[in-house]
Amino acid sequence: MTERDGFTRTGPGHLNLGQAGPRAASPGLAVEASGLAKSYRDVRVLAGVDLRVPAGTVFALLGPNGAGKTTTVRILATLVRADDGVARVAGFDVRRDRSQVRRTISLTGQFAALDEMQTGTENLRMMGRLSGLSRTAARQRASELLGQFELTKAAGRRVATYSGGLRRRLDIAASLVGGPSVIFLDEPSTGLDPQSRLAMWRVIEGLAASGVTIFLTTQYLEEADRLAGRIAVLDAGQIIAEGTAAELKRKVAAQRLDLTAASRAAFERLVRHFRGALVHQDDVSLTLGVPTEGDAAEVRALLDQADPDRSLIAGFTVHSASLDDVFLTLTDSAN
Amino acid sequence: MSDALIMAGRSLRLSARSPEALLTALMLPVMLMVVFVYLFGGAVDIGTKYVNYVAPGVLLLCAVTGAATTAVTVCQDMAGGIIDRFRSLDVSGPAVLAGHVTASLLRNFVSTLLVIAVALGIGFRPHSSVGAFAAALGVLLLFVAAASWFAAAFGLLVRAPEAANSAMFFLMFFCYASSAFVPVRTMPTWLRGFAAHQPATPVTETIRGLLLGHSHPLPLGAALAWCLGIGLVSMGSAAVLFRRRTA
Ligand SMILES: Nc1ncnc2c1ncn2[C@@H]1O[C@H](COP(=O)(O)OP(=O)(O)OP(=O)(O)O)[C@@H](O)[C@H]1O
Ligand SMILES: [Mg+2]
Numbered sequence: 076m077t078e079r080d081g082f083t084r085t086g087p088g089h090l091n092l093g094q095a096g097p098r099a100a101s102p103g104l105a106v107e108a109s110g111l112a113k114s115y116r117d118v119r120v121l122a123g124v125d126l127r128v129p130a131g132t133v134f135a136l137l138g139p140n141g142a143g144k145t146t147t148v149r150i151l152a153t154l155v156r157a158d159d160g161v162a163r164v165a166g167f168d169v170r171r172d173r174s175q176v177r178r179t180i181s182l183t184g185q186f187a188a189l190d191e192m193q194t195g196t197e198n199l200r201m202m203g204r205l206s207g208l209s210r211t212a213a214r215q216r217a218s219e220l221l222g223q224f225e226l227t228k229a230a231g232r233r234v235a236t237y238s239g240g241l242r243r244r245l246d247i248a249a250s251l252v253g254g255p256s257v258i259f260l261d262e263p264s265t266g267l268d269p270q271s272r273l274a275m276w277r278v279i280e281g282l283a284a285s286g287v288t289i290f291l292t293t294q295y296l297e298e299a300d301r302l303a304g305r306i307a308v309l310d311a312g313q314i315i316a317e318g319t320a321a322e323l324k325r326k327v328a329a330q331r332l333d334l335t336a337a338s339r340a341a342f343e344r345l346v347r348h349f350r351g352a353l354v355h356q357d358d359v360s361l362t363l364g365v366p367t368e369g370d371a372a373e374v375r376a377l378l379d380q381a382d383p384d385r386s387l388i389a390g391f392t393v394h395s396a397s398l399d400d401v402f403l404t405l406t407d408s409a410n
Numbered sequence: 411m412s413d414a415l416i417m418a419g420r421s422l423r424l425s426a427r428s429p430e431a432l433l434t435a436l437m438l439p440v441m442l443m444v445v446f447v448y449l450f451g452g453a454v455d456i457g458t459k460y461v462n463y464v465a466p467g468v469l470l471l472c473a474v475t476g477a478a479t480t481a482v483t484v485c486q487d488m489a490g491g492i493i494d495r496f497r498s499l500d501v502s503g504p505a506v507l508a509g510h511v512t513a514s515l516l517r518n519f520v521s522t523l524l525v526i527a528v529a530l531g532i533g534f535r536p537h538s539s540v541g542a543f544a545a546a547l548g549v550l551l552l553f554v555a556a557a558s559w560f561a562a563a564f565g566l567l568v569r570a571p572e573a574a575n576s577a578m579f580f581l582m583f584f585c586y587a588s589s590a591f592v593p594v595r596t597m598p599t600w601l602r603g604f605a606a607h608q609p610a611t612p613v614t615e616t617i618r619g620l621l622l623g624h625s626h627p628l629p630l631g632a633a634l635a636w637c638l639g640i641g642l643v644s645m646g647s648a649a650v651l652f653r654r655r656t657a
Contacts, residue, residue, distance in 0.1 A: 152498055156657060177500040188495035190420065192427045204416045205499045233427075249495065 103166065105130040105257045105288035106151060110160035113146055113312075120146050122312040123160070128305070130165075130256075133279075133289045135303035137296065137402070143312045144292035145185055148261050151290070152182040165257055181250035185261045187242050188249070191235040195226055195245050198234060199252060206253035213252075220248040224278065240271030247278060258282060260291040264298060276301060296398030306398075310406045324396050327404045328366030332374055333392045334381070336361040341387035348381050354400040366404065369393055413501045417509020418516070421483060425517060434479055435517045439472035439525040446591065447532055456593055462536075465529040466546075466618040467590030470610060472525050473550060474585055476518040477557035478578035480510050484565030485574035488655060503652035507562045514558040515551060522550060537623035546620035549633055553613050556637040557581055559644035566651035584610045609636035 106128035113121040121143045128134040138144050149155040151162055153173045161168065167175040189198050196217055203213030221230045224244045229237060234245065243263065250258070263279065264272040279302055283289055293299050299306045300320045308316040308323070316323055331354060336342035342361040346353065355364030367373055374393060382388045425431035446468055451460040484507065487493050496506055526534075538546070564577040587601060588594075588610035597605055605611060612629035613636065619628040 149494075154494055154497055154656070174500050177498055180498065182494065182498045184491050184494050186491040188491035188493075190424065190492060192424050193420070197423070201416065201420055202495070202499065205413060205496065205501055250498075253499070 103130055104128060104163070105132075106134070106162070106164055106290060108147075108151065108160065108162035111147065111150055111157045111162060112159035113143075113150065113155070113157050120312050121150075121157070124309070124312070124314055126162075126307060126314070128288060128290060130288050131286055132305065133283045133291070133303045135299035135306045136290070136292045136309055137294070137299045137306055137398075138292070138309035139294060139406070142309045144309055145261055147309065148182065148259050148290070148292060152180055152259050153177055154182070178253070179255060180257045180259060181253065181255035182259045183243075183247050183250045183261065183263065185265065187234075187246045189234045189242065189246055192233055194233050195221065195230045195237075198245065198249055202249045203252045208252070216252055220251060224248045238271075240267050240274060243267060243271070243275060244278065255287065257288045257290065260289065262292055262294065265294065272298075296402055300398050308402060308405055316401075316405050320398060323398065323401045323405075327401045328368060328396055330367050330369030330393050331355070331364045331396045331400050332367045332369075332377060333362055333364045333394070334378075334388050335390040336363070337387055337389040345381055345387055354396075354403045364400070366396065366400065367393065413505040414508040414512065417496075417501070417506055418512035419509075421510050421513030422516060424483070425479070425513065431479055431483075431517075434475055435521050436524060438475055439468070439521045440528050442471055443468045443525055443528045443532070447529075450591070454592060456596070459533070459535075461529065461533045462622060463618070464591055465525075465534040466621055467585070467588075467614055468529070469522060469525055469550060469617065470553070470588075470590050470614050471582065471585045472521050473518055473554045474557050474581035475578055476521050477514055477554050478561050478575075478581050479517070480514045480558045481561035481565035481568075481574040481577035482571050483513075484510050484562045485568060485571045488566060489569065489571065493656070497656065503656065504649055507559075507648050507652065510562055511555060511558040514561075515554055518554045519551065522547070536621040538621050539623075542620045542623065546617045549613065549616050549620070549630070549637070552634070552637045552641075556641035556644065559641050559648060563644045563648040563651055566648055566655055584608055588614055590614045609633075609640065612636060 104127055106126055108124060108126040111121050111124040112119075124143070124147055126147075136144050136147060146155065150157045151164055151169060153169050153176050156170065161170075163169070164176045165179040167179065169176050190201075193201070199217035199220055200213045203216045204210065208216060221227050224247070226241065226245055226248065229241055229245075234242060237245065247260070247263070260279070264275045267275060276298070279289060279291070283302070289302075291302065303320070305317065305319055306323060307314050316326060318326065333355065334345060336345055339361065342358070342363070345363060346356060349363065349365050352365050353363055354366055355362070357363070365377065367377060374391075378388060378391065425435065443465070446464050447461045451464070454460050456463055487506065493506070536543070561577045561581070564580075565574045568574050587605050588608060589605065590610060594602055594605045594611065612632035616628045616630050616633040618624070619626075
């Protein structure tokens with residue numbers, strides 16, 4: 076926990092999450108998994124996944140399409156049974172203590188889990204009743220959540236008329252009716268426009284500040300970087316890296332050297348020269364990027380080796396590596 | 411149990427808002443009654459007033475079309491994300507399914523009353539005591555429950571709601587190939603054996619007998635056995651299928 080420690084404090088949050096507070100504040104691990112494996116027919120979707128998420132933190136599982144993110148989340152949320160491995164959520168075994176796990180967690184899936192033909196209010200009240208609230212309590216909880224998620228105006232409309240952003244917010248609100256202490260969010264901002272994405276991030280930050288544990292999946296490094304204290308990179312069913320955003324960046328190279336080629340022919344020669352080392356390549360702007368430690372001697376040597384005649388490279392910049400660079404380097408070397 | 415009631419309330423609200431479900435529950439029964447009595451009624455000569463013969467059959471036909479809606483709603487739930495939400499709220503599979511079946515019973519209860527009202531309006535004249543009338547209604551609803559559980563299992567078996575709709579044709583076939591619309595003796599010989607011994611016939615005969623005050627013995631035992639049998643087997647299969655789908 077280095078730069079994201081802000082998320083781990085409990086303190087007074089913006090959001091009232093019912094009973095969530097006390098349990099989340101207790102020490103220990105909110106999620107603990109080891110050796111999770113899952114295959115569908117002969118396709119190995121997860122090949123031994125280990126995870127440890129301290130209570131009260133934000134954790135991001137980062138991976139490309141088909142990496143196994145949804146499968147992992149569904150196993151942890153007791154919706155899918157792993158073929159092998161064990162997992163505990165809030166201290167409960169996902170296989171043996173399924174009901175306790177379910178009472179402790181919430182899951183917001185990749186696709187909205189709402190009734191299109193019911194209004195926002197009706198959806199929330201129904202979820203409230205199903206999670207054991209009385210009629211009055213469910214009504215109260217619904218209007219509370221609608222207020223917190225700025226959905227009051229849309230509350231009386233059927234969900235079928237909602238925009239993507241509204242729908243996602245209602246979906247998260249619906250998952251919170253029972254006051255969960257571990258919140259799973261599967262790709263919470265996929266498909267949202269930049270503005271709705273920003274609003275979603277604020278919602279997640281607000282939840283985090285209330286002291287609950289958040290386990291989110293994403294394909295966006297920027298999102299993991301912004302929201303999560305720790306990040307695990309999942310690729311083809313295996314965790315290929317784990318750490319804080321800063322640690323991951325250090326793991327590969329602190330800096331990136333971007334070169335602008337003088338011509339297309341020069342660009343192609345440079346691409347051939349660097350080949351496997353490239354973390355960035357843009358055929359239109361004729362730029363390419365390679366990792367570097369960033370000190371002058373190394374940069375000078377890189378430039379000289381790539382372009383001994385000093386004719387191929389028109390310009391260069393050095394900047395700190397983004398998580399995208401880390402990700403591309405990690406997944407490349409894993410393959 | 412209370413989860414099932416909440417789910418039933420949801421299911422009823424959803425059908426009240428779905429034009430298709432409303433059409434199936436309210437318009438179709440009226441149309442079928444009118445079609446059978448006025449269009450086919452003239453061509454069918456079975457010795458009694460055809461409306462008296464056919465009204466119980468139309469009741470049965472409406473019951474199966476209504477029950478078949480369950481296949482579509484169950485299938486839609488399974489295809490969408492909502493089932494994951496229910497499961498993560500620890501609502502059991504049987505509770506979700508029982509909710510759909512309960513809603514189907516209530517929908518069909520309303521349609522049945524509507525069909526009876528229309529039938530009375532166009533000349534249907536039952537001769538039964540209050541007790542016999544209630545018994546007929548009871549047998550019909552037991553049949554609806556069995557058909558709804560069957561439809562629920564069917565909705566779990568197929569993946570697409572469009573495919574789930576074919577549960578209706580399957581169930582309707584049993585109605586047509588029974589004594590619901592014409593007596594079995596008027597059917598071709600190869601069909602008679604099947605028609606006389608498949609579940610829809612004893613159910614129709616029992617309901618018809620109770621409503622018209624027939625004095626000959628009714629196949630009540632066979633009707634109840636079929637309904638309970640189909641209901642229990644379907645219920646069991648639905649529970650297994652639900653577990654398989656969500657494994
Ligand atoms: N029920 C299933 N039956 C067969 N294959 C499945 C099933 N669920 C997932 N898979 C396969 O498992 C792999 C991983 O799927 P998963 O949904 O976990 O990936 P993901 O990381 O969430 O991807 P995305 O970013 O596209 O959501 C995919 O190849 C997918 O086709
Ligand atoms: Mg996914």
